[in-house]
Amino acid sequence: xxxxxxxxxxxxxxxxxxxxxxxxxxxxxxxxxxxxxxxxxxxxxxxxxxxxxxxxxxxxxxxxxxxxxxxxxxxxxxxxxxxxxxxxxxxxxxxxxxxxxxxxxxxxxxxxxxxxxxxxxxxxxxxxxxxxxxxxxxxxxxxxxxxxxxxxxxxxxxxxxxxxxxxxxxxxxxxxxxxxxxxxxxxxxxxxxxxxxxxxxxxxxxxxxxxxxxxxxxxxxxxxxxxx
Numbered sequence: 201x202x203x204x205x206x207x208x209x210x211x212x213x214x215x216x217x218x219x220x221x222x223x224x225x226x227x228x229x230x231x232x233x234x235x236x237x238x239x240x241x242x243x244x245x246x247x248x249x250x251x252x253x254x255x256x257x258x259x260x261x262x263x264x265x266x267x268x269x270x271x272x273x274x275x276x277x278x279x280x281x282x283x284x285x286x287x288x289x290x291x292x293x294x295x296x297x298x299x300x301x302x303x304x305x306x307x308x309x310x311x312x313x314x315x316x317x318x319x320x321x322x323x324x325x326x327x328x329x330x331x332x333x334x335x336x337x338x339x340x341x342x343x344x345x346x347x348x349x350x351x352x353x354x355x356x357x358x359x360x361x362x363x364x365x366x367x368x369x370x371x372x373x374x375x376x377x378x379x380x381x382x383x384x385x386x387x388x389x390x391x392x393x394x395x396x397x398x399x400x401x402x403x404x405x406x407x408x409x410x411x412x413x414x415x416x417x418x419x420x421x422x423x424x425x426x427x428x
Contacts, residue, residue, distance in 0.1 A: 201224065201225065201226055201227055201260075201261075201262060201263070201352075201383055202224065202225040202248060202259070202260065202261055202352060202383055202385060203223075203224045203259065203260045204221055204222055204223055204224075204244070204247075204248075204257065204258075204259045204260075205222055205257050205258050205259070205260075206220045206221070206222055206256060206257035206258075207220070207221040207222070207244070207247060207254045207256070207257040207258070207259060208220060208221070208254060208255045208256035208257055209240070209243055209247065209252070209254050209255050210255060217238070217239075217240045217243050218240040218243060218244065218247075218254070219409075220257070221240070221244065221257070221410060222257075222410075223402055223410055225383050225385050225400075226383060227351070227381050227382065227383050228378055228379070228381050228382070228383075228399075229378055229383065229384070229399040229400055230374055230375060230378045230384045230386065230397070230398045230399050230400075231383075231384065231385045231386070231398060231399065231400045231401070231402065232386055232387075232388060232394055232398040232400070232401040232402065232415060232418075233245070233385065233386065233387040233388075233402050233404060234387075234388065234389075234391065234401055234402070234403055234404065234413075234418065234422075235403055235404030235405060236404075236406070238406075239404040239405060239406055240404055241356075241387040241404050242282065242356050242387060244387075244404075245279065245281075245354050245355075245356050245385070245387055246281075247259055247266065248261065248266070248277070248279075248354055248385070249274070249277065249279035249354055250266050250270045250271075250273060250274045250277075251279075253267075254267075260273070261273040261274075261276050261277050261352055262276040262277075262351060262352065264276065276350060276351055276352055277350050277351075277352040277353070277354060278344075278345045278346070278347070278348055278350035278352070278353055278354070279345070279353075279354040279355075280341050280342065280344070280345040280353075280354070280355045280356065280358055281356050282356040282357045282360070284337055284338065284340075284341040286329040286337070286340065287329065288328065288329055288330035289328055289329075289330070290328065290329055291325065291326050291327060291328055291329070292316065292321050292324050292325050292326075292327060292329065292332070292340050292343075293312060293316065293325045293326060295329060295340060295344065296311075296312040296315055296316065296340075296343055296344065296347060297309075297312055299344050299347055300312060300347055303347060303348040305347060305348060311347065312347075315343040315344075315346055315347055316343060318343065318346065318373070319339040319340070319342050319343045319346075320339065320366075320369075321336065321339055321340060321343065324336060334361035335361050335362050335363055335366060337361070338358065338360075338361040338362055338366075339362070339366065341358075342358065342370065342373070346373075346377075350382075351381070351382050351383065352382065352383045352385075353374070353377060353382055353383070353384045353385070354385050354386075355374075355384075355385070355386040355387070356386075356387050357387060357388055357389065357390075358370060358386065358388075359388065359390055359393060360390070367390075367393055371393075371394070371397050374386065375397065378399070386398075391418040391419050391422060392418075392419060394415075394418065395415070395416060395417070395418045395419060396415065396416045397415070398415040399415065400412060400415060401413050401414070401415040401418060403421070
């Protein structure tokens with residue numbers, strides 16, 4: 201589970217990106233973060249991942265405070281940023297093995313092989329990451345995200361580089377992860393792609409305000425009043 205309590209963040213004086221942001225995301229649910237550019241969706245995910253420190257408030261992952269027990273909180277989550285970079289000389293297989301070692305995963309070879317199969321990269325297993333297309337690199341990032349079988353998954357615009365077939369596959373994978381009891385939180389601008397897919401949708405507004413909207417009517421909500 202994720203909880204935020206009065207999160208605030210500003211990158212310049214007098215211009216808050218987040219201000220008193222409070223919401224919860226629950227196990228067994230896929231939650232979307234939607235809204236215009238610059239309203240704090242990516243900042244929120246970076247705070248939840250422990251990579252950015254808030255100016256005020258706190259966030260909790262599986263009951264662990266990111267302010268006071270950051271490493272404990274991070275053990276319960278896995279994060280896929282919007283911009284993905286891997287060592288250019290490492291193969292897909294080597295990238296996954298590196299992250300498996302980093303997360304202390306046992307039986308690494310079997311785990312790596314299973315994740316390569318899940319994201320359809322078995323034929324590319326020995327290919328170096330610099331030779332991958334944007335879509336294949338995104339699928340490798342998804343494999344890294346899923347390696348540790350973490351109870352909380354955070355994703356920032358994971359579908360942008362994927363072709364239509366793999367956008368559909370991404371939705372299936374994340375829905376399956378949620379059905380296993382995981383807390384899945386995803387920021388996206390692709391409203392048409394995700395309409396009717398998520399269990400919940402949180403609309404971020406300038407200044408850190410957030411309201412829950414119907415995830416089956418994303419396009420209607422935005423066309424009636426705002427554009428993400």
